[in-house]
Amino acid sequence: MLELAILGLLQESPMHGYELRKELTAKLGAIRAAISYGSLYPTLRRLQAAGWITEAADPPATAEEVPALTSRRGRVVYEITAEGKERFAQLIAQTGPETYDDTGFGVHFAFFARTDQATRLRILEGRRRKIEERREGLRDVLGRAAERLDAYTLELQRHGLDACEREVRWLEELIANERSGRAPTVPSTGTAGGRREDNSPPAPGEFRNERP
Amino acid sequence: MLELAILGLLQESPMHGYELRKELTAKLGAIRAAISYGSLYPTLRRLQAAGWITEAADPPATAEEVPALTSRRGRVVYEITAEGKERFAQLIAQTGPETYDDTGFGVHFAFFARTDQATRLRILEGRRRKIEERREGLRDVLGRAAERLDAYTLELQRHGLDACEREVRWLEELIANERSGRAPTVPSTGTAGGRREDNSPPAPGEFRNERP
DNA sequence: CGTGCGATGTATCGGTCCGATACATCGCGG
């Protein structure tokens, strides 16, 4: 999962670890806390060893200042490679069971702008199926095994059931949206990625979510 | 977390691994999928080594059948010890930061029936604080950084924000409930635990949740 | 009658990720 997220983020712009963590936290804040450095750095090394990313020279901030005295150690900037982009595309398209658990789905969803519509639909439907199963499990427990459980446990299940029902409705909306309107896909920048500051803005008016 | 859950469950009745996993799944179904045996068995061994649990003889199911031929290997039934109960009480009462993350809170909450009211209140308020922080983080991203993010990522944040707000409201309810009405605490069965089949039924009418 | 299959049951292994910790630099305010 981390691998996918890193590859996805580095496609927007080269970054060093610290920055990567912040962006990761911003992008995935809804589904998980903050990525630990204990996962991040080893994963970066793994990705580099595999050739998906490379170290890039730290740009000296428009030159002008800090000539050469302080030797500028630390601050390793990573950049995605062409192979890395292929790897990302492969990871994004292939759906295993882990694609539908909370974290897996969240990460995949966060990069839907780089995913083709068919895959998006497949993932949304798989997720819905999974949540429906969880929902049924909770209903069963609340129905059949209710008397064996104490009031607090029961309340926990009720809250969980509520969350499931809500998420299913959300997914339905997204699926319907996906089927009818063509949601925009960010066009791949091409293998020879020339530093784009201007990130493709999401086409307006695709999510008419009608929040009152 | 697993340790706490196992100790809690074994206080209701002795069980073997498979059974433990099923009960665990039933009790914690709202917050996590199913516990892996790859965690369960090593943890059981750890708990046994520490003296919190012991192996118990597998009761031959009212005797009568299966006299002695099939040697009855496999099926290790675990039982909590007096030290294990102390350990549980200690774990349940001590609150660290991990008490308030999704899993930690869920497990603690699931055993609220064995937790004193002051601790319950402390945990509920800690959890509320944590969720409020997450909520503020999401609001910030949706406000300040909205233009940097694509429509899908934004939608993910909105959904997360919604879940946060909902959980805060749920917690408020629980806290208010806890403060006014005295919620029941399952009386400790005592250190010399005499096999109780009849589980203390939760007092009725404590959660007036008024679900329409 | 057998046979195969799904539920029950115990167990290990490699891998991912987390939390704690350590350490170094930089700019700013007291």
Next chain:
DNA sequence: CCGCGATGTATCGGACCGATACATCGCACG
């Protein structure tokens, strides 16, 4: 001038997962 919070890289032990292996039991189907 000194400390402190933000920035920044890095490692280590431990928790937990997913895959896998293997053995038993009962029963349904041919």
